Amino acid sequence: MRLIFMGTPEFSVPTLVALHDRGHEIAAVYSQPPRPAGRRGLALTPSPVHRMAEEIGIPVRTPQSLKQEAEQQAFAALAADAAVVVAYGLLLPEPILNGTRYGCYNGHASLLPRWRGAAPINRAIMAGDTETGMMVMRMDAGLDTGDVALEERVPIGPDQTAGELHDELARSCAGLMVTAMAELESGTLSLTPQSAEGVVYAAKISKDETRIDWALSAAEVHNRIRGLSPFPGAWCEMRFGEKWERVKLLRSRVASVDGNDGEPGALSADDGRIEIACGSGAVTLERLQRAGGKPLAADTFLRGAPVSGVR
Structure with a gap:
């Protein structure tokens, strides 16, 4: 035709x-x-x-x-x-x-x-x-x-x-x-x-939806991260030394659904793993990207930039 x-x-x-x-x-x-x-x-x-x-x-x-x-x-x-x-x-x-x-x-x-x-x-x-x-x-x-x-x-x-x-x-x-x-x-x-x-x-994705609210459940956080990856990208702030920086979160998985993982935003970053407590349960971050940097797997990300806090 x-x-x-x-x-x-x-x-x-x-x-x-x-x-x-x-x-x-x-x-x-x-x-x-x-x-x-x-x-x-x-x-x-x-x-x-x-x-x-x-x-x-x-x-x-x-x-x-x-x-x-x-x-x-x-x-x-x-x-x-x-x-x-x-x-x-x-x-x-x-x-x-x-x-x-x-x-x-x-x-x-x-x-x-x-x-x-x-x-x-x-x-x-x-x-x-x-x-x-x-x-x-x-x-x-x-x-x-x-x-x-x-x-x-x-x-x-x-x-x-x-x-x-x-x-x-x-x-x-x-x-x-x-x-x-x-x-x-x-x-x-x-x-x-x-x-x-x-x-x-x-509806079109708005900017205020892209920042992760760690008070949400682990499933909701995980769905927000993967639903916005790779564009426009979900993000949070991470502390490197004394400085807070914006980091894009590109891949995650649910680590636990309703375990006792600490207050929302509580961070565990060791052995190449980044796990963050949510309102209920926790998520593991598997791929991240600093502003101006390349997307990196979590273990590589931590070798170059030890993380001491998340918000």
Whole structure:
């Protein structure tokens, strides 16, 4: 079919590549405009989708918004059969939603209607969910409220990080969207309305959520750490000598659930292990990163920087 692809981050790239490799004609790729990047934030850097589209020879459009009539007319002039949307990041007005023959189809990383919104992967892990999935839906004017075409369920491991789940779901999205477009082309794609029950919103991660509160239970702390790893990253302050520094926490495991591990924040750091008491139970920190440093396993981290306190 003749398709328009709309996506921005690395998560979207496997789907773009899979559709191209399957022989669909990608009339244009839409991605968010290049953003400042690099250590000084001066160079404008194209998105991962933008770079991939240029690599495989697909024209790229990067409008700041799709609300202008001229942009909507340019979209419709592509005369596409459908648009595929994966983590694009811009609002699609009604003329865009209705600007192709069959509409816009979105790959969303949750089991809708649970975790509609911006951060479904992070939120599922932070909530302690043991299962999530990938869904393809036909978009409407609501926030992730469209009818569902296909789904694939994916278990969440007890120590799995958001980064690991992100990569698994990106691969799932690619395969699912290829199937969805094949069924759309053959006229066999069926749509099912979402349930009105079980609606949960995956709000964007706020900065105040990233600092660890050791008064939470060990399970809650562990889920917060892995749900925010590697980005934006959970953090705490650690004392090195007389100085407190911010440290990013990238991997953990639950050491005990309800043992007598001391007051929340009590630290045990010996034999290459970092264990911290929580409101109930304790967690072991397995991978950490000081500001400006590299991610390190706990034993290596302690050899370079003995820790005397946590807050």
